[in-house]
Amino acid sequence: MNAWLDTLLTLFQAQLGAVWGPFAFELVTSLAFIVCIVGPLMGCVAYLTLWERKLIGWMQIRRGPNRVGPFGLLQPMADGIKLMMKEIISPSQASTGLFFLAPIIGLMPALAAWAVVPFSPEVVLADINAGLLYLMALTSLGVYGVIIAGWASNSKYSFLGAMRSAAQMVSYEIAMGFALVVVLMVSGSLNLSDIVEQQGRGYFADKGLNILSWNWLPLLPITVVYFIAGVAETNRSPFDVVEGESEIVAGHMVEYSGMSFALFFMAEYANMLLISTLTVLMFFGGWQAPIDSVVTNWIPSFIWLFAKVFVVVSLFLWIRATFPRYRYDQIMRLGWKIFIPMTLVWLVVIGAWMQTPWSLWK
């Protein structure tokens, strides 16, 4: 498969390079790879909305969408077509340029972050050394879409939503950053492939029980903090005071319609998938099989990654179906007074642990 792909690439390079030079080849292949990642991602985003409605429906003893196509499987298409047909309205007092830029700014980092995500040992678009830093930088940009949307709409509800989200995302980013610093410390690398590889080593991994060697067990409190901070960072329920439909209608999205609204929606779901994938990569062994056996090793690594991401994403939905919305002051309290001190203490604890003879990470 790989050899075949390489031959094709060389052939392609020879053809294209002769006409436009090597730069054109680079450009075309990069664009092709980007399409290869973003295309399936958009499909996942579309079907994640269906899965969310179905799963929450089952949890609430309903059927969920079941009218469009068999088992409602064509529902995302119907939603997409509907959103595309809607008129895009811009408020008369809005600052138009920023108003339409905001959804794009919101979606851009959610897609760009996938460039460094390793899908299997070989398949990664950009295997850069500072992968983790790049991810932290890009996920911190997502808040701009929300803030700019809130301000540019020139509406009080939008503005309140933007203020809430700015405060919330900045607070939880700190806890998330510290959690990632702990992961970085134990794996000794910023490269995401190395972080995953490192989890496949250790006492239990030698015995064939990879699942017990993954970061989630020795770093359990950090795993929990990271995941919950991730839920808060994506503004998902129970931390969705940014939208808080019972208080501020829909927050920053209140003035948006049609596709400009859909872009926000896509950004939220792409971010959810991204945070789930990162949780899997950092704490649940990425593409690795949970136990070392003939059957599990035969299953391709990207299927393992996909299965794990699916479970974690479903956890997001489960949380949404279960918990009522947090009160705003308690969100801030959880972020600043519990998560940040907790991650700071664990940073020191893990650091001290690594210096003892019982260190798991050598």
Add this chain to the structure above:
Amino acid sequence: MFELALFYFFASVLVAAALTVIVVRNPVYAALSLVLAFFTASGLWMLLRAEFLAITLVLVYVGAVMVLFLFVVMMLDVNLERLREGFWSYLPAGGAVGVLMVAEMGLLLGGRYAGVLSKVAEPSADYSNTKALGRILYTQYVYAFEIAAVILLVAIVAAIALTLRRRKDSKAQDPSAQVRVRRADRVRIVQMPAEKE
């Protein structure tokens, strides 16, 4: 060749964005232009293979500092007319300081760093800029680094101490007390015999 084109692209966007910061009327637009300026500056650093500095610039300044800045700027009720009142009287002094700074930086940087882009060494594949920087920061410059950290901490404590006001009539709730509440604290079940007519 391609890198040179990128450099000129980033440089021109940077200069244009920086100019917009001081020219534009609306402070929110100014702050957003500053974000763009930081972003393109990080692109320039990336061209110098300083990926740690480049990404940290985006992470810290764009991702955190400017978000809070925007937060404040959006909430301020800025009176544009009053801000622009003294523009012409301040212009000569401000212009002189600006020209002086440009001249000084030109003198300092002109000779040593001209053509620095062409001198960038192509690092080997396993060379990590971040690791190298971390090693030097925690060995050779550890005291300077720690002192800087302490100064920042003092600044944070001072900023909070200066602005913290304890309100007497504050109605904040104590969540741990709320969590500790048991049913017996709130509800008393009373047995009452049924009343007959």
